[in-house]
Amino acid sequence: MTRTAILAGMGAVVPPRSVENEELARTLDTNDTWIRTRTGIRTRHWTDTGTSTGDLATAAGARALKSAGVDSVDLVILATSTGNQPMPATAPEVAAALGLGQVAAYDISAACSGFLYGLSAAAGAIASGVAGRVLVVGADVWSTRLDPQDRSTTIIFGDGAGAAVLRAGHADEPGALLGFDLGSDGAGRELAQVAGGGSRERGSGRPPSPEDAYMTMQGKEMFTQAVNKMAASSELLLERIGWSAADVDWCAAHQANVRILHTVADLLGLERSRMLVHLDKVGNTSAASIPLALTDAAVSEQIKAGDRVLMTAFGGGLSWASTAMRWPEIDVMEISTDI
Template sequence: MNTAAVLTGLGTYVPPRVVTNEELSRTMDTSDEWIRTRTGIAQRHWADTGTATSDLAVEAGARALKSAGSADVDLVVLATTTPDHPCPATAPQVASRLGLRTVAAYDVAAVCSGFVYALACAAGAIAAGVAERVLVIGAETYSTILNPDDRTTSVIFGDGAGAVVLRAGDPSEPGALLAHDLGSDGSLKDLIMVPGGGSRQPVTGAAEPGPRPADSYFGMQGKPVFRHAVTRMAESSQAVLDRAGWAAQSVDWFVGHQANVRILHAVADQLGMDKERTVVNLDRVGNTSAASIPLALADAVSDGLLAPGHRVLLSAFGGGVTWGSTALVWPDITTDRDISPKTPRSS
């Protein structure tokens, strides 16, 4: 019998500081209307100075373990673009702070596709018998790499963390990850990038007083990213639907990476799905990169949208460029969630 990875716990955390569009408009050339019209975002959460990605990851991880009813895991996989340090990986520190003793732990760097990549890594470890239970976390502090003078990126991204616990089980169980699809195209690496900090382009002067060097900030080419995101997420989603034996119309909820509401609706259109079946919470938290899908799942449960037995399609596109999708039937679990309430739309 094939062994499947079964979702058995879900927990999330966002830092308490809420940054509204109105607040950003006081320091840069933008407005609430400009941001909402182009992205659908009304607010985001930013971590306070001194708060690191591991801090958010530990909070979300603890909540996921509580949701699962057990802290007994064999592996921690952390998806992040904003690790505490370039070296070492952040996952071992998170595992230690969670009291998980000497379990295996590693980071996954696939930017906004990171959580879907991490799910596939965890499922592979379970299928191979390397682990029985895996804690998968997506955590980001994007506020630490945003250029405050760049309105094309600073208005989009937020900080947060979401985590799930996977256990070995039967493919017929609710919560089983039924199919995966992953892909990349490194020829498009310049579309989403922090240029400095690696061996190709070391950052100089980053620790000196004064302005940070420009190459230490996150950069993105919005228009081509939009186009490639729609195409790749739709293709990847269709590949997963085919592997799962599902028709697009049979999917109850499409939970895509929360980058832009227009991207989510365009992907749904390409798949022939009703856009009303698209989960959207980016208005409350912005684009939280690798944390966005678990945060959206938790919100969908809390809002009464996502219920046991629902067919769920997950898909993401991120830097690298990378993309990925997976499918599952939602299980009967209790989530442990910390996220902002819905924000009212302005007239």
């Protein structure tokens, strides 16, 4: 039988510092009601000085390994757009910090779709025999890339990390990743970006602009793109694996905005109550979004073994991705603030 990637464990962390809407309202032209009405977010977690993306990724990875009951993997994949530095990749540092030895490790930069891209890459490594067990981490520290005067981004993004351990198994096992749909459209790269810090800026011949160090986002167009691409990607994925929308017990969509979640549900013909919602507690955590939502739902027993779970994401790039599984019987610990 063909080797298939099976979910064996999960772990997730957020920084201990909680930033409520009221705190942001003191410096921005906004208020708690405005933020909650338009985004669904009540609070988000931001790192304090001295905490990096790699620190969050390491803490989440450690919890995922413990959840899976293992202390070794053959490969570490870190999905992040806010790595510890431009070069080298942060994944090898995470692998070393976890005591995993000299295993293969690399970063993926696919913005909010990064965790699902990472699952796809891990599934390919397992199917080909390159790896028998893979740690996939989604981690981002966007608070370091937010313009504190930009209401459109500062109210939305939070920091966090979520991780999964995948093992080799068979497609008929619970936890098997049943297929993938991936896509991108680079023509829309300017809709969400950090313009500075790369070769385009360095090679432009112009002095670096301080504003280019911050995330910028065209919210209305991103909303439209997100709902259309996640719905279309989900439909393609469901068709490939032989599920209908009626077969889906839970949808773990990228946690960007509660209105996006509801619109995707409507387009797919899912009851809105079937959409996992975790962004009210943590905001948009980019690559960490889906594993954080899944961890929260598993701990609260909202998701139970045997449930059919659809996952879909959309982010900068533009990029999008979808996958699905029947939820396995795994031991998942609460989201930790111990970094």
